Structures are given as structure tokens and as C-alpha cells.
Amino acid sequence: DAGVIQSPRHEVTEMGQEVTLRCKPISGHNSLFWYRQTMMRGLELLIYFNNNVPIDDSGMPEDRFSAKMPNASFSTLKIQPSEPRDSAVYFCASSPRDTETQYFGPGTRLLVL
Amino acid sequence: RKEVEQDPGPFNVPEGATVAFNCTYSNSASQSFFWYRQDCRKEPKLLMSVYSSGNEDGRFTAQLNRASQYISLLIRDSKLSDSATYLCVVNPGTGRRALTFGSGTRLQVQP
Numbered sequence: 001d002a003g004v005i006q007s008p009r010h011e012v013t014e015m016g017q018e019v020t021l022r023c024k025p026i027s028g029h030n031s032l033f034w035y036r037q038t039m040m041r042g043l044e045l046l047i048y049f050n051n052n053v054p055i056d057d058s059g060m061p062e063d064r065f066s067a068k069m070p071n072a073s074f075s076t077l078k079i080q081p082s083e084p085r086d087s088a089v090y091f092c093a094s095s096p097r098d099t100e101t102q103y104f105g106p107g108t109r110l111l112v113l
Numbered sequence: 114r115k116e117v118e119q120d121p122g123p124f125n126v127p128e129g130a131t132v133a134f135n136c137t138y139s140n141s142a143s144q145s146f147f148w149y150r151q152d153c154r155k156e157p158k159l160l161m162s163v164y165s166s167g168n169e170d171g172r173f174t175a176q177l178n179r180a181s182q183y184i185s186l187l188i189r190d191s192k193l194s195d196s197a198t199y200l201c202v203v204n205p206g207t208g209r210r211a212l213t214f215g216s217g218t219r220l221q222v223q224p
Binding site for chain 1: 155204
């Protein structure tokens with residue numbers, strides 16, 4: 001079975017550009033999570049969805065960040081405009097209905113110059 | 114105070130050694146506890162859940178102490194392949210599915 005799929009795997013962009021990260025959760029999972037990981041702050045939850053509905057976005061840093069989940073098989077995390085401090089690894093994870101176990105994608109390594 | 118605190122390490126141990134990690138959590142209402150493993154430049158993966166009665170999976174033993182609000186992970190007979198960062202993870206008990214991750218403890222097993 002395919003795991004969580006994220007794209008792109010690597011992204012290098014310049015400050016001020018728009019960045020869109022994509023995630024396809026494991027089929028049948030009803031919860032989806034976006035995390036950001038840095039050396040300084042560790043793994044931080046940005047937002048999570050349950051049945052495609054955003055439940056908790058308190059971790060979203062500021063208005064420059066937005067996330068959508070238009071259907072059960074696709075989610076995006078957008079940063080506009082991007083800043084150097086947004087450089088991090090962004091993970092998407094999904095979880096099935098009957099367990100708290102989260103299955104992580106391989107991550108997107110973002111570098112904003 | 115962080116919700117989940119771990120010693121960042123690194124713990125450098127020889128092959129065959131026994132090593133233990135502790136983790137403390139601040140929210141006494143926390144309901145579920147886990148250890149995840151993260152290899153260098155890879156995604157976190159579930160290692161084991163932590164139950165109130167303690168649980169064992171091969172060389173790995175996890176224990177929970179609710180009174181003192183700490184969780185432990187014991188690794189016996191360390192292998193080179195155990196080298197990784199171990200993340201302590203807590204469901205803070207808010208009724209939601211979000212988990213809180215500790216910053217991780219790095220283990221380096223040496224030949």
C-alpha cells in the first residue's frame with residue numbers, strides 16, 4: 001500500500017515567492033496533519049483536519065500560511081509570501097478513524113533564500 | 114515550560130549496552146502516550162504505544178508513571194541500527210486527535 005505522499009520533496013525559492021506544498025493521505029484515513037520541523041523548535045503541529053474540516057489551526061504561524069483540504073485525498077499548505085525563517089522540513093501525516101497512530105509522509109524540505 | 118520535555122542527548126553507547134530515556138509531560142489530563150523513532154533526514158515512525166501497565170516489544174520496554182508524569186523507554190542489547198532520534202509523544206487529552214511531540218533524544222550506538 002502507498003504511504004502518505006508529499007510533493008515536492010525539495011523546494012528552493014526566493015523570499016517573497018509563493019510556495020505550495022501538497023499531500024495525499026493514506027486512502028481511508030480521515031484525519032490529516034501538517035507539521036513543521038526545525039532544529040530550534042522541533043516538530044510543531046500547524047493544522048489538522050478531520051473529515052476534510054479544519055479542526056485546529058492554532059499552530060499556523062501567521063496569515064501568510066493557509067491550508068486547504070478540498071477532498072479526502074488531497075491537501076495543500078501554502079505560504080505567501082515566503083520568508084527565510086520559513087525554511088524547515090514540512091511533514092504531512094494521516095491517521096485512520098480507529099487509532100491515534102499517525103503515519104508521516106517523507107516531508108518537503110523548504111529553503112527560502 | 115514545554116508540554117513534553119526530553120533530554121536531547123546525544124547518548125553514545127556501545128553495541129550491546131542497555132540505555133534508558135525519560136520524558137516528562139506537563140498536562141496531568143494527558144491520555145495517550147507513544148514513542149516515535151526518527152532516523153536522520155527521514156520521517157517519524159511509531160515505535161510503540163505506552164500503556165499504564167507498561168509494555169514490552171522485543172528489546173524495547175516502555176513504562177508510564179502518571180503520578181510523576183513521566184514516560185520511559187528502555188532499550189536492551191543495543192544494535193547499531195537503533196541509532197536514531199527517539200520522540201516522546203503525548204495526546205494532551207483535549208478531546209482532539211492532535212499529538213504533542215517532544216524534541217527528541219538522539220541515540221548513537223557505536224561498534
